[in-house]
Amino acid sequence: MEKRAAELAVANRELAFQNEEKEKRAAELVIADQELLYQNKEKEKRAAELVIANQELLFQNEEKEKRAAELVVANQELLFQNEEKEKRAAELVVANQELLFQNKEKEKRAAELVVANQELLFQNKEKEKRAAELVVANQELLFQNEEKEKRAAELVVANQELLFQNEEKEKRAAELVVAHQETVRRLKNIQALQKIDQAIAGSLDLDLTLNVILEQVKTQLNVDAAAVLLLNQHTQIFEFKAGLGFRSKAIERSRLRLGEGYCGRAALERRTVSIPNLLENSSQFDRAQLLADEGFVTYFGAPLIAKGQVNGVLEIFHRLPPAPDENLLDFLLILAGQTAIAVDSASLFIELKRSNAQLFAAYDSTIEGWSHALDLRDKETEGHTLRVTEMALKLARAAGITEEELVHVRRGALLHDIGKMGVPDYILLKPGKLTDEEWVAMRQHPTFAFELLSPIAYLRSALDIPYCHHEKWDGSGYPRGLKGEQIPRTARLFAIIDVWDALLFDRPYRQGWSEERVREHIRSLTGTHFDPEAVALFFRAVHGKP
Structure with missing residues (x-):
């Protein structure tokens, strides 16, 4: 309540202040009205004085005309008196005194006539001045009318120019619309060409x-x-x-x-x-x-x-x-x-695709030819390459290797023993066990494979198997003694397949093993020769057994 009372008091004071301001403004308005009334009265007074002045001027003109008439009459009377003087020559002596008096009167009237003439002359000069001023005013009015006509002509010209400018603007607006439509059309054309380019490129x-x-x-x-x-x-x-x-x-x-x-x-x-x-x-x-x-x-x-x-x-x-x-x-x-x-x-x-297909077919035919040549050299291992290649692809797919990489897996598997081309026949085809020196020569075949294939660009990605399939998980393999995951994944997978097929089939120096014996042998080498995860995947994917 106190806050509202305080707010009400403030509002009342503000209202009182506004009322005072309104009263001040009303008082100022009254003073302004009085001043305007006074100015109007002054204007009326001046107008009345001007009327009186005009009336006085008219009266003076009338007086001057009367005096002029009197002067004419006086002149006629003087003529008559002269005639009477001639007639009354005899009465001159008697009349001299009267004539003297009359002459004095005439002199007074003549003086008055001179004054009247001077005043009339002054008034005529004033009239001439006013006439001249009127002429000047008329000339000024004529000049103003001519100026108005000039301005009217200029206004007509300006209107015509404005009309021309509006027409030009309309033309330009129309041209702008056409240009905008042309721009939109070209933009659509460009967008269409862009879509086509994207379709061609994509x-x-x-x-x-x-x-x-x-x-x-x-x-x-x-x-x-x-x-x-x-x-x-x-x-x-x-x-x-x-x-x-x-x-x-x-x-x-x-x-x-x-x-x-x-x-x-x-x-x-x-x-x-x-x-x-x-x-x-x-x-x-x-x-x-x-x-x-x-x-x-x-x-x-x-x-x-x-x-x-x-x-x-x-x-x-x-x-x-x-x-x-x-x-x-x-x-x-x-x-x-x-x-x-x-x-x-x-x-x-399409032509490039056909050429690439033919080229890849030629590559594969060449690789298969090399592989077949190696099998022909070593009759005891004939068929080994194709078998391990088939198993390698199966195991690689199970390991999640992409189709693009499978191409390199297949080539690597086909060429896994290509380095044996550099091993002498007496070692490669020896029916018995190899001596330590012969094993040194035999273990060079992965290096021979690297030296043979690495200069060939399209076979570099297939080098992992030929170069590394004799490396062992514990680092005791050859030719570089790689260990664990240092060994490429495809080589770790293929090492199992190579041993599996080599033990399962006859060799010049021994009979082939049973499948169960080979399985146990591979399990026994898990963690030393073979990658444990690769072994598990091999038995699960290739043989369907853990």
Whole structure:
């Protein structure tokens, strides 16, 4: 309550202060009104004085006219008196005194007349001055009127200039709208080309790339349908490859020879063929019957040329006459160029893929040939290489090795004993046990393999098995004495497979072991010769037993 009372007191004081301010402003307004009233009264007084002055001037003029009239009368009277003087010459003596008096009166009147004449002269001069001032005022008014006319003329000119500027602005605005539309169109074209470039760069699937291109062709050129026909370089026949916007599949049956129809003509003459009215030229349209149900009225065909070679034709169709567009043909040529690049890139990729496949096949054939040559050299181990290669791939897949790496695993397995090509026959084919010196020579074969294969670039990634499959988990292996995970993973896996197959089959110096005996032998070497995890995986993946 006290706070509210305090707030109310403050509000009352503020209200009282505002009322005082209002009263002050009201008092000031009263004073201003009084001052305005006083000024109005002064103006009325001055107007009344001006009226009185004008009336006095009028009165003086009237007086002057009266005095002038009196002067005329006086002059007539003087003439009459002179005549009377002549008549009354006899009465002159008697009348002299009277005449003297009259002369004095006349002199007074003459003096008054002189004063009146001087005053009249002054008034005339004043009138002349006022007339001159009036002339000046009239001239000034005339000058002001001329200035007004000049300003009016300038205003007309300014209005005309403003109208011209507005028209120019409207023209520029219209040009800006056209420029904006052109910019938007070009931006859309650039975006379309970017999408096509991304499709070309991001996909090696020609069908997918052509579908992207045809979508952009249909959208950006505002056409009803579009198709790509590719030239079979062997038969020189154009065949359907991709299409969009067609009501039926008739277009897919298109087969045209080079130079045949509008499509063949566009390719043969290497220029865009434009047919604005297919109905008038239906007899010349080679696929008129084929596309009878489509209702097309216009046709454009642009050749697909890359590196100077025609690869096909990009065709577009309208079902209604299109609005004139000078940019259509230009952008069609650009899109045709992009399509040609896509087709050429796909062709190059397919050719490259075929060449790579042939090259890889040649590589594999060479590797298999080397492996077979080694088997032919050592009849006792014939078949060993193919068996261990098959098991190595199986075990590598179980270990999660990628398909890309499996290629190197296969090559390494096939060439795991390629170093034995450097071991003399008397050692390699010896039916009995080897001496210590012979073992030194035999243990050189991984090094021989490294020296033989490392200069060959495509086989460097396959070196782990040939170079390291005789290394042991505890570091007692050869040729480098690697230990544990220093040994490449594929070599650790393959070491088990190599021992398994070597013990399971006959050798010149011993009979093959039973599978159970080999299994126990490998288990006994776990942690010394073999990686324990690799052993467990081998029995689980290859034999299905722990």
